[in-house]
Amino acid sequence: MYKRQSQDSRANVCISYLGQKTKPNLINETNIEDLTAYLKKRGIKGSTVNRYLASLSKILKYAYNRPSVYNMTRLPHIVWQEESKARLRFMTADEEQTMIRILGKSPYLSLFLFLLDTGVRLGEALNFKKDAIQRLDGKYFIVLYADETKNNTTRSVPLTRRCVSMLEKTGDFSHLNYNMAERVWTRLRKDMGLDGDKQFVIHCLRHTCASRLAQSGKVELHFIKEWLGHKSYNMTLRYAHLMPKNLFSTKSTLPIPFLPAMSLSFVNNLAGDIFFPVSYTHLTLPTKRIV
DSSP: OOOOOOHHHHHHHHHHHHOTTOOGGGOOHHHHHHHHHHHHHTTOOHHHHHHHHHHHHHHHHHHHTOHHHHOOOOOOOOOOOOOOOOOOOOOOHHHHHHHHHHHTTOHHHHHHHHHHHHOOOHHHHHHOOGGGEEEETTEEEEEEOGGGSTTSOOEEEEOOHHHHHHHHHHSOSTTSOHHHHHHHHHHHHHHTTOTTOTTOSTTHHHHHHHHHHHHTTSOOHHHHHHHHTOSSHHHHGGGGGGSOGGGOOSSOOSOSSBOOOEEOTTSTTOOSEEOOBHHHHTSOOOSSOOO
16 A cells, blocks of 8 residues: 655655666656556556656656756657546635635645635646736736646636735745645645545645636636646546536637636635636747746
């Protein structure tokens, strides 16, 4: 039985298997397939294998973005494993309020609320810098560059008023730590009396954001896909059953440049209307941060 491991621990397992002295530019698809087979042979399920592969992917991206150091000209293709179609765990409005009460002034509360309001992945939230915060026609959003996202695509994500207010104080979350975030969440889960609920993980904040977008009745499936940065509609379709039938569409019928204001006031303390800068995502965005 495998105990839950941190991102660093998973990365170390990958490095140990591939060889401590193996240079990143020498790691290819065959090596990754062998690593995947090794993990599966040890009884690790598909979703957990993907977490290991994600840790390896982060290392490879780091090397790829520093060609003068690692001489890496391409990223090897990673075949992600099929994950079980278990029930998606969402955070309820009551659980959100309990989290706010328990964490109080902890800086990780701002991080978790940011994940809840934006639906971005934990790594994406920790990696973006304050200069990625943009304003267009009075609406705020962040640009996540391709080298900072799981799927290697640049996208923009709208910010609620609550997010804007938090970022005015913190700038960004680069001062926080991935492993510490996981430890804080584990303690939070215990304090909330949910220690036995193994689906109540940080990633459920992303599911919650998507479910609230779907339930709002004002966002088409197409925009939820773009918002979350899904590569395929199969991922987004998990939320389709929450949507009114007239919004169950994979094509945009909404006007450019903005998605109409979407009131999420049905969620306690979720701050204000959200606008999605559609026109911005249709531009050719840089794949890397311009320094």
